[in-house]
Every structure is written in structure tokens, then in C-alpha cells.
Amino acid sequence: MHIDKKSPIPVYYQLKNIILGKIKNGEYQEGSPIPSERDLVESLGISRMTIRQALNQLVAEGVLYREKGKGTFVSKSKIVQKNIMSFSDTVRNKGMTPSTVVLSFEKISDRLDIKNELRINENDYLYNFRRLRMADNIPIAIEEVFIPEKYCPGLEKHNLESSFYKLLKEQYSLNISFIDNVIEASKPTKEEKKLLELTDSTPVLRITNLSHNDEGTRLFYEKDVYRSDEYKYNVRIYMNRNNEL
Numbered sequence: 001m002h003i004d005k006k007s008p009i010p011v012y013y014q015l016k017n018i019i020l021g022k023i024k025n026g027e028y029q030e031g032s033p034i035p036s037e038r039d040l041v042e043s044l045g046i047s048r049m050t051i052r053q054a055l056n057q058l059v060a061e062g063v064l065y066r067e068k069g070k071g072t073f074v075s076k077s078k079i080v081q082k083n084i085m086s087f088s089d090t091v092r093n094k095g096m097t098p099s100t101v102v103l104s105f106e107k108i109s110d111r112l113d114i115k116n117e118l119r120i121n122e123n124d125y126l127y128n129f130r131r132l133r134m135a136d137n138i139p140i141a142i143e144e145v146f147i148p149e150k151y152c153p154g155l156e157k158h159n160l161e162s163s164f165y166k167l168l169k170e171q172y173s174l175n176i177s178f179i180d181n182v183i184e185a186s187k188p189t190k191e192e193k194k195l196l197e198l199t200d201s202t203p204v205l206r207i208t209n210l211s212h213n214d215e216g217t218r219l220f221y222e223k224d225v226y227r228s229d230e231y232k233y234n235v236r237i238y239m240n241r242n243n244e245l
Helices: 011-024 037-044 048-060 085-095 112-118 163-173 190-196
Strands: 063-066 070-073 079-082 098-108 125-136 138-147 179-188 206-213 220-229 231-234
Touching: 011 048, 011 206, 037 048, 048 063, 048 220, 085 098, 085 138, 112 220, 125 220, 206 231, 220 231
Parallel strands: 079 231
Antiparallel strands: 063 070, 098 125, 125 138, 138 220, 179 206, 206 220
């Protein structure tokens, strides 16, 4: 571990990158402690204030966590959702095995609120299903999907324990072009805590989204609940060049 005090790069930032590198290469593993502030001061010859600045940033970013009286530890890495990717592919990319339990499935004619969101006729039917999504048998999310029957007739005949995105593409030639998301932090309900195996102190991420095809048609409406301790959502926001700041 080496700090270049003559470098234009701030010392705290060098230390931060060193720690990140050691986590990435496996030297500092999930749940293991990193050297104490005193050890870092002695080995690097830099001030405790500089070390604390680097560690505080890593704690704030969720890379590290502190336990009072015990030290600073490497956080468990979360499943990261990026761009338009199915839950199954996201989990596989992390080297984990996805699995699904279908909690309910029905064809409904009510829910005018959802039909308005999807801009379909009030007489149209909707498929509505809920699924528990898992990674290495750890419950990660509860998904609820509303999709017009006319877009995917006979959906009840298909296996909903695998990727829904893949099913739509391969069986119904429906491609998702973009998704409008609303993400909120929330407390879980009693049912959600049971399904996701949560403690009372663990918050959840509530994500509602509308998936569109290339023509802008609203394909389906989805309401998801994710464990915040296992999952995070990466969003890239683009500037609309037609609008002024």
C-alpha cells in the first residue's frame, strides 16, 4: 500500500482508490475488517483526519460499514440494475442463480386506474401476476405486472418462472425500447417483510414503471418492491437539449 504525497491527486482519494482496488481483487473480502485507522496511520504515514475522510466517503457510498467498538468492514456487494436488463440476466451477471415463485396469476377486467396508465380501452382485459424473485435462493424482490391481454394472448399457457422480457420478445415479438421509472424508499408491509425475509429496520425500494416499445406504445405497468440491502438501481439521466436549466 503506497501513497504518493507528491502527486496532484489528493491523499485521501489515493487511499480511497487503494481500498477499492483491494476489495475488487479480493484482498479485502465481503464482511471482513479493513485495517484500523491507527494501523493505516502507522503504515502510510498520513494523518488520521485524511484517513477518516477516505473511510467516511466509502461508508457513505455503502462500500464499507462500521460497527461500534469493532471496526470498519467491507459491505456485501449488491445486485445492480443497469439500463434495460431482465432480473434474471442481472442476477446471472453477478454470478448468482436466479429463481422465481409465481405468487398469483389472473385475468381481470377492473383496475381502470391501470388501464388509464396503459391508455387502453376500459373494456379490455388485463393479465395481472405477482412473482417473488430470488438470487441464490435469497428473496430479492416482489414484482407485480399488469399487461393487456391483447398484447400477449394465451399468456397463462407460458412459464412465468423465467425471464418475462425474454418471453415477450420470443413469443410475442414485443421489444422494450424504454422504461419510465419512479423510485421511492419505503417501509415494507407485513406481507412484504415475510416474503422478503426482512427485519423491521430494513427499508425497501418501491419502483413503479411503464415499459414502452419503439413506437411509444405502453406495453405493461409494473409495481416492484426490492430489498434495499441486496439491490440498488443505477440510473443514467440525460440532458434534454431543448430545455434550459
